[in-house]
Amino acid sequence: MSSAEVDRGARRVGQRLLAFAILAALLAALLPVARVVQSGAWLIGALVLATLILAAGYNARRFRMPAVAVTLIELAVWVVFMTLVFLRETALLWVIPTLDTFRAVPILIGTAMEEITLGAAPLEPTLSLAFVVVGAMGLLTIIVDHVVVTARLPLLGSVGIIAVSLIPAIAVPGDVDVMGFVFLAITILFLIRAETRSREKPLEREAERTAGVPATAVGIAAIAIVVAVVAAPTLPAPVRAGTGIGAGAGIDATLQLxxxxxxxxxxxxxxxxxxxxxxxxxxxxxxxxxxxxxxxxxxxxxxxxxxxxxxxxxxxxxxxxxxxxxxxxxxxxxxxxxxxxxxxxxxxxxxxxxxxxxxxxxxxxxxxxxxxxxxxxxxxxxxxxxxxxxxxxxxxxxxxxxxxxxxxxxxxxxxxxxxxxxxxxxxxxxxxxxxxxxxxxxxxxxxxxxxxxxxxxxxxxxxxxxxxxxxxxxxxxxxxxxxxxxxxxxxxxxxxxxxxxxxxxxxxxxxxxxxxxxxxxxxxxxxxxxxxxxxxxxxxxxxxxxxxxxxxxxxxxxxxxxxADTPTPGASPAPSRSVDPNRLGPDEQRNSSASGPNRTAIDPLPLFGVVVLVVFVLALPFLLRELRRRQQDVAARRGDAAAAWQSVQDAAIDVGIEVPSSETPRAFAQRLISQHGVAASDMNTVLIAIERVSYSKAGTRSYWMGDAAADAARAVRAALLASVPPSRRVLALLAPRSLVIRPGSVYAGTAPMRGR
Structure with missing residues (x-):
């Protein structure tokens, strides 16, 4: 079997694995909805629809259809499924929507909104509610599939999935679902890893290259679980004015009644x-x-x-x-x-x-x-x-x-x-x-x-x-x-x-x-x-x-x-008496010890926890980018020229430089030298390493120039940061774009026009 056939087979396996990862992440986001709507056939219907949409997208991409065609095919699957399951009596041949079908849609949505507004969670899974939940799941599947597979932005797609999973928790507050959170975290990490593997060549998946990825995933998962399970309970509980499904389902203690x-x-x-x-x-x-x-x-x-x-x-x-x-x-x-x-x-x-x-x-x-x-x-x-x-x-x-x-x-x-x-x-x-x-x-x-x-x-x-x-x-x-x-x-x-x-x-x-x-x-x-x-x-x-x-x-x-003054029987409020015999008078309060049973102590721990959590969240992009950079340096010193080259591409994306897929490595290197002040010796060292590996036998590594390529890549990154204004430099460090934008993706820019 030729290497080209091996590559095609590996890509198909990677695409199937990615589709399965997306389905698992969507399932993790869908399960919390059971807190709002009682489990029933809608859950199976939502999973079936998501599976059909992902299968349609996978097969469309096998025939190398353009991204727009893939999305249109997935929308067609969504329309046919929703019509067949919920509106077949108004459709032609049960699957072709008619004017009556379109007229029925706003009625179902309006009925569902009324049930959500008036009902108490968990709601009974009526036809209208099932229509809204299953339909929303299908549309979410289409969006996530486009963002993750077409646009190659797995982190952005993960953010959308996490946001959807939080909606039921906001609507019906309760204790933290630790197992649900862990399952969601695992599926998100699996999704990110599956997207990365779907772009790798089979001979590049050696232990040296991927050894750091599982450790990174485990580390991120551990940090997230610690923050959610350990740090979150230390934060001050919000004074809830009452939340939930249904009118008046809460008590507003701020007199904003x-x-x-x-x-x-x-x-x-x-x-x-x-x-x-x-x-x-x-x-x-x-x-x-x-x-x-x-x-x-x-x-x-x-x-x-x-x-x-x-x-x-x-x-x-x-x-x-x-x-x-x-x-x-x-x-x-x-x-x-x-x-x-x-x-x-x-x-x-x-x-x-x-x-x-x-x-x-x-x-x-x-x-x-x-x-x-x-x-x-x-x-x-x-x-x-x-x-x-x-x-x-x-x-x-x-x-x-x-x-x-x-x-x-x-x-x-x-x-x-x-x-x-x-x-x-x-x-x-x-x-x-x-x-x-x-x-x-x-x-x-x-x-x-x-x-x-x-x-x-x-x-x-x-x-x-x-x-x-x-x-x-x-x-x-x-x-x-x-x-x-x-x-x-x-x-x-x-x-x-x-x-x-x-x-x-x-x-x-x-x-x-x-x-x-x-x-x-x-x-x-x-x-x-x-x-x-x-x-x-x-x-x-x-x-x-x-x-x-x-x-x-x-x-x-x-x-x-x-x-004459007897109150009317019924709802008259009962007279009340004092409730706190241990409460001290004003003078005694000033002289009482801090350990008094009714003295309100100021606990600095919740405030400290909030500050630590805010700092951690703000620093998380920098920490993730730094961890990724270190892994690239280690891989480059082991002879992986692609890791050194990608670290340069990531640095360029972070400072706002376009990294299009249509530009050759030599043209990209020349642009960094001529337009962005990168030293020619450093840039050429990284360029020579990637070109020799690219044109050599598959899987060959440049062990003899590993340290040189890694040092040169580090110098190029420093030069790129120095070439931009301080504000852009700080933004590149604290909010690195390379975490969500891949080199060569549609969001990384197009090749610059060259003069004739």
Whole structure:
């Protein structure tokens, strides 16, 4: 068998191996989609379509068809498959699209988008969803095949595959899938190596030439796995406003609730049942710090749910009664790091994963995990003070934090002036707050999601509150923020709670308890104020939502008839009390040791991890290029003239010099000497080495000039870097183009025109 036949056979084997590598990488990117769409026939269909497209491309290239023809053939396969599988009833002979076929496509896509928007992951694999997923897989296959095989850019194709694999993780956050990541990394490295081997001649694949490649692949894989599995958990967990599939599938703790509430879809996120006389509000987190523009979520240390300090000691006056209730919560469609609970929670059981309690506000949170699919039980015991007791209590005390009283220096005067006017006739702190609540709900204000956007004050800052008090139209964020700020101007400590309204009763009952459905549109914010002896008390200023907070006179407590101030049964938020008995007062905090249980320590490790990761990512192209250069030098010193020549070509590409396939080595060398200042002696040494090997017997090596060729190639590379401006030189080192552009590829440029 002649060497030409051997070369052709080897190229066919290399092309088949490359097609298989592309299919394996696409499979690795497709598997995470099962987190969003339940596994089914769509997975097999996507793999079959990808296989058919790659097979068509491989056979078209065997007949040396142009790149455009190969892509058109692959598109034809895609059209025929999609028509036969999904739209054959509208097609001619089941495979030829008609006008009805084209009319059906946007309907299927629109239906799929609606299912994705309204549904909860994992979605049921309907016909429309399968059409979108399989079709997208086919188009991705065509694109990757063109980029990797035609354009010879395996790294660019790998980036696209990795980007697609990340979409399901972004849509449905969860724990890191280590095995999935390792499988994807292996297939990507296999793809890059298969593309390289598909261009090599069979006699060039000797141990000396390829010995460094497996080591490089293993090294890159090890670094990637270490970064993903070890370094990633050290980074600070993002404060997720809630992500996932479906409207309202999250909790926004930044008070930017307007976009969520304005969504036209409304889905059930939680189901609740309780033995309490009324269904409680469900709190997620609190916001105390206000700098003038935005309320910041409270950030305190979490304690294990089983710890005695998890929810703090009861801080009640001796004459105030409590009542213990149990609430069962089933999460239907909610992706959040906060588990909604009634207040004040005393015990939480049934949560899967690493969950902890925040003693300061009796909330439940996790650093890694989600509420999606959780089912848990909460025991809580709201205090039951009488109206007389509330009026006798004084707001504030040494159990509150300073940030619940702070106001910005440039607070618009209208906020304090309005608070003083509304509460002018009130004698006690409680009466002042009731006066504010009654004023907001008295008929002068209107609930509106659109007015803040139209009037330009859709926010919770001081200026937005001032404009809201003038326009008197807004939603819960504006009512809660205005109430909390007005309370602080009256020297009453306040904060804002983010959570859910109690929900609506359904026809379902479990153990004799009615099940309530909490919808995404019932995401809510409300204010709380602190009273010494009873704790944090929620109020409801938002007009037309919930039930305003009131307390019964002593004569109307259990065993008596309802009094004038008895709250309406149902959804009234239960009064709440202090939650953190170990929290020190302001003076004690300044003198306490850094090891105090409730002191928030600043851990430099997450920040250091972020810096290290950023530096590593920025330096990765330089490190990969340097590793490749060293391998080329080693191979050149062993007599591989092609390695020395390619190192010169790579250096030229890095500094922006064209390296076309149509230019001979001698013409390329002469251009570097005449136009780019390369020393003729060094360039000719590398040129002689590659020409002697090229015209000698296949597989022959120039051992006798290995060191000379390697030294000359190094000198040429240095001369090329020195010939360009400093900015271009830095870019060539930090972002080397040769990592993604191969010498002689369509992206490496065309041969320069020579004068006649």
């Amino acid at each position: 307007g976009d969520d509430l304005r969504r036209p879809q409304d889905t059930v996120v939680i189901k609740v049942r309780t033995d309490a006389p009324s269904v409680p509000y469900l709190r997620a987190t609190t916001l105390s710090t206000f700098e003038g523009d935005v309320w910041e979520p409270d950030r305190s240390q979490t304690v294990a749910l089983t710890s005695d300090r998890a929810f703090g000691k009861i801080d009640l006056a001796d004459d105030i009664d409590t009542a213990e209730y149990t609430t069962k919560i089933d999460v239907v469609n909610l992706e959040s790091v906060w588990a909604p609970v009634p207040y004040p929670a005393e015990a939480v059981t049934g949560l899967d994963g690493l969950w902890g309690a925040v003693p300061y506000n009796r909330t439940v949170a996790t650093a890694s995990g989600s509420t999606q699919g959780q089912s848990y039980e909460v025991v809580y015991d709201p205090p039951r003070p009488s109206l007389e007791q509330m009026r006798a209590l004084v707001s504030g005390g040494d159990q509150i934090r300073d940030d619940t009283m702070q106001l910005p220096a440039d607070l618009p005067p209208v906020i304090a002036e309005t608070a003083a006017q509304v509460t002018a006739d009130a004698a006690t702190d409680y009466d002042k707050l009731i006066a504010l609540q009654r004023w907001f709900r008295g008929g002068d204000f209107t609930y509106s999601l659109e007015a803040p956007v139209e009037e330009g004050f859709d926010g919770s800052g001081a200026d937005a509150v001032a404009q809201f008090l003038e326009v008197r139209k807004g939603y819960c964020v504006h009512f809660a923020s205005a109430f909390a700020l007005m309370a602080r101007t009256l020297h009453i400590p306040s904060r804002i709670v983010v959570g859910y309204l109690p929900g609506d009763a359904t026809s379902e009952t479990i153990d004799g308890q009615t099940v309530y459905a909490v919808k995404s549109s019932q995401l809510h914010a409300w204010p709380e104020v602190y009273f010494a002896g009873v704790g944090w008390i929620p109020f409801e200023p938002t007009v037309s939502l919930g039930v305003p907070t009131t307390f019964s006179p002593a004569a109307a407590l259990p065993g008596q008839g309802p009094g």
